[in-house]
Amino acid sequence: MGKRILIVGGGLAGTIVANGLCRQLGEELRTGSVGITMLGTSDKHMYQPGLLYLPFGRFRESELFRDQRKVLDRRVPYFIDPAANIDVEKKEVTTDSGKTHSYDYLVIATGSQIKPQNVPGLAEGAHWFYDLEGARRMREGLEAFEGGKIVINVNAPHKCPVAPLEITFMLYDYLNSKGLMDKTEIMYTYPIGRLHALEPVAEWAKTEMDKYGFKYETFFNTKEVDPEKKTISSEEGVTLDYDFLVTIPPHSGADVITNSDLGAGGWVPTDRNKLLREGSTDVFVVGDTTNIPISKAGSTAHFEADTVVDNLSSLLTEGRWARNYDGKVFCFVETGMDTGTYVWFNYTTPPNPGPPSQMIHWFKLVYNRLYWLSARGLL
Amino acid sequence: MTQRTKIDARGAFCPGPLMELIAALKLIEIGDEVEVWSSDKGSANEIPEWVAKVGHEMGGTEECDGYWSLVVKKAK
Numbered sequence: 001m002g003k004r005i006l007i008v009g010g011g012l013a014g015t016i017v018a019n020g021l022c023r024q025l026g027e028e029l030r031t032g033s034v035g036i037t038m039l040g041t042s043d044k045h046m047y048q049p050g051l052l053y054l055p056f057g058r059f060r061e062s063e064l065f066r067d068q069r070k071v072l073d074r075r076v077p078y079f080i081d082p083a084a085n086i087d088v089e090k091k092e093v094t095t096d097s098g099k100t101h102s103y104d105y106l107v108i109a110t111g112s113q114i115k116p117q118n119v120p121g122l123a124e125g126a127h128w129f130y131d132l133e134g135a136r137r138m139r140e141g142l143e144a145f146e147g148g149k150i151v152i153n154v155n156a157p158h159k160c161p162v163a164p165l166e167i168t169f170m171l172y173d174y175l176n177s178k179g180l181m182d183k184t185e186i187m188y189t190y191p192i193g194r195l196h197a198l199e200p201v202a203e204w205a206k207t208e209m210d211k212y213g214f215k216y217e218t219f220f221n222t223k224e225v226d227p228e229k230k231t232i233s234s235e236e237g238v239t240l241d242y243d244f245l246v247t248i249p250p251h252s253g254a255d256v257i258t259n260s261d262l263g264a265g266g267w268v269p270t271d272r273n274k275l276l277r278e279g280s281t282d283v284f285v286v287g288d289t290t291n292i293p294i295s296k297a298g299s300t301a302h303f304e305a306d307t308v309v310d311n312l313s314s315l316l317t318e319g320r321w322a323r324n325y326d327g328k329v330f331c332f333v334e335t336g337m338d339t340g341t342y343v344w345f346n347y348t349t350p351p352n353p354g355p356p357s358q359m360i361h362w363f364k365l366v367y368n369r370l371y372w373l374s375a376r377g378l379l
Numbered sequence: 380m381t382q383r384t385k386i387d388a389r390g391a392f393c394p395g396p397l398m399e400l401i402a403a404l405k406l407i408e409i410g411d412e413v414e415v416w417s418s419d420k421g422s423a424n425e426i427p428e429w430v431a432k433v434g435h436e437m438g439g440t441e442e443c444d445g446y447w448s449l450v451v452k453k454a455k
Contacts, residue, residue, distance in 0.1 A: 156394065293399045
């Protein structure tokens, strides 16, 4: 029997691994010495960064999605049958429908999910753009907004570290264009003692926020929201009023990870260089679901997936390890409706973002379309 | 018996040691601890500052070879 690779998760990381393996293991797939199977939760593949634009009407909903079976190499059987239990001792995964898939190599790519319900009152009182339904509601809320206090509230942990700043500056441009900024106050809250995890980005953000007259409250970890009184309070003892609350909710990993006892909070303990599950030699972990102290970002998922593709292919064809993951992350930062910058770093190179420009914003807009080439393992 | 979660955040730029600590504290019980390793000198000040502000307890700060080890006990 050939070697069986099972990929759990049809998001960006899982899809790049599947497509990349197909490109490197064509002969092995043809002869049957290797087989790849994917389990997922949806027939659609969503471009998640596009959700940032939805509240402002800048993306059509249809542009966010493609059929997963068209993004995925046709040599990969894809089952819309989510994993219910992952047993790394027996080397098998049981699905919601009751089927059992055995594997020789497992790739866990189950991603992360928002958990606004983890903070009392947050789900009832806040808007968010981190899923389709939330982005739609926020779009409706913004269309009806006629001025007042906006609080943008950030909770740890969350995916896409730059999105909170992006939504803030895009909100400013959007409201300015509607003539509402003279009737609006923007307040930004962040969990640590500066405006962003990355110091250079935090310094840039402070300069911009001071320029526009935004208010901010750092060391703010949300304790509860009172949707009736429209207040949000922190563990640190601060309470803020709001007329319109936008939250970046706290996240967790997928339920199957906690249900399978693979990691507290849904985060799988993972070797930061090898991307192997700690204690395993046949279980790779990629994307948001690792517990690696690194950005939960699309680019992280992409570079991790590329590494896993190289290593799995090398192990199967040459019996050797190819290379370690160097911690690379590359993120565009929309600094308004028509400017942008980017930041990149790895485990040994600190970030050093450049000044925002229209050209980088345009390149981000181009990447919004080129993403599908990345998902197909071509870019 | 006190459980201790360990986070090796050396060379972690984003989201960084304090954000990792905040996330980890949400997953443990009151009385349990998180031990964070950070190569960022700022963490050695920022973490105790936040712990005091929010009401948890510092279990100790140790300067090691090229990094700092900080232990935080969840108090609420």
